[in-house]
């Protein structure tokens with residue numbers, strides 16, 4: 001099974017290359033930079049060009065039918081399987097973790113010829129008080145636990161408490177922390193305040209990786225999206241993420257394109273490879289295809305791996321499994337058969 005498209009571009013050669021992996025094989029973490037407004041102020045974003053570019057992704061037949069199954073299996077590897085609901089319970093988290101360990105039914109894996117492939121989701125993503133349940137349920141699986149923190153989803157809490165929340169989630173065993181930024185800092189163009197808060201959050205994370213949720217649906221302009229992406233990376237974010245899933249508008253392809261261009265520009269300037277996580281509202285397998293095509297065409301093959309790419313989704317896995325079942329049997333299963341995703 002291969003991941004083929006009609007076109008692909010690799011990230012520009014960085015002017016300051018850094019090693020891609022550490023000696024023990026882990027990706028080198030972004031060390032950040034001092035705040036540098038010159039990297040984004042005055043940067044124009046052409047909304048209609050971004051929308052036109054995004055619109056072609058869903059319509060071009062750039063993933064041939066034969067390869068679609070491989071792309072869908074790859075999407076599973078990159079899902080942060082998520083539950084972020086007010087009525088979350090230990091039982092729900094345990095069921096989600098069981099699905100993360102074993103995301104695809106045995107007969108589908110068998111028909112696809114991947115029975116021996118160790119397939120899991122990229123992570124499980126939960127609220128801080130659910131982290132310990134997830135850590136226990138995922139023990140020995142290698143599936144990381146991600147926790148939202150910092151007053152998710154709005155972030156409107158004193159910074160001291162937001163930093164305490166990060167430390168709590170890390171102490172409970174979270175490997176990754178999905179923080180939210182203060183949207184007002186972006187809307188007021190107070191880049192120093194944004195930089196300082198994300199840098200403090202990165203420090204509070206310690207060894208846990210920081211994913212910076214920009215809540216792009218609240219940021220008003222694509223220029224703000226580009227600036228916020230750049231400042232989050234300068235402050236040391238390991239991933240930039242579009243949305244909480246709770247804004248009026250969540251992940252969209254045009255916004256993702258702007259974030260990826262920022263990520264590419266930051267990579268070209270520093271050599272650091274930053275991850276990207278579109279999140280919120282993605283439910284269909286065809287969306288998993290469109291986003292992966294975007295990643296491959298904008299950044300190249302390394303950004304098709306869970307080290308550098310995640311989907312934040314509570315209900316996309318079910319449709320992916322359904323499409324794969326159709327691929328191998330020619331029939332669609334009822335949606336409730338793949339309910340826990």
Ligand SMILES: O=C[C@H](O)COP(=O)(O)O
Nearest residue numbers: 244245280281312313314
């Ligand atoms: O970070 C993940 C999102 O909260 C998931 O959003 P969703 O429930 O719309 O898939």
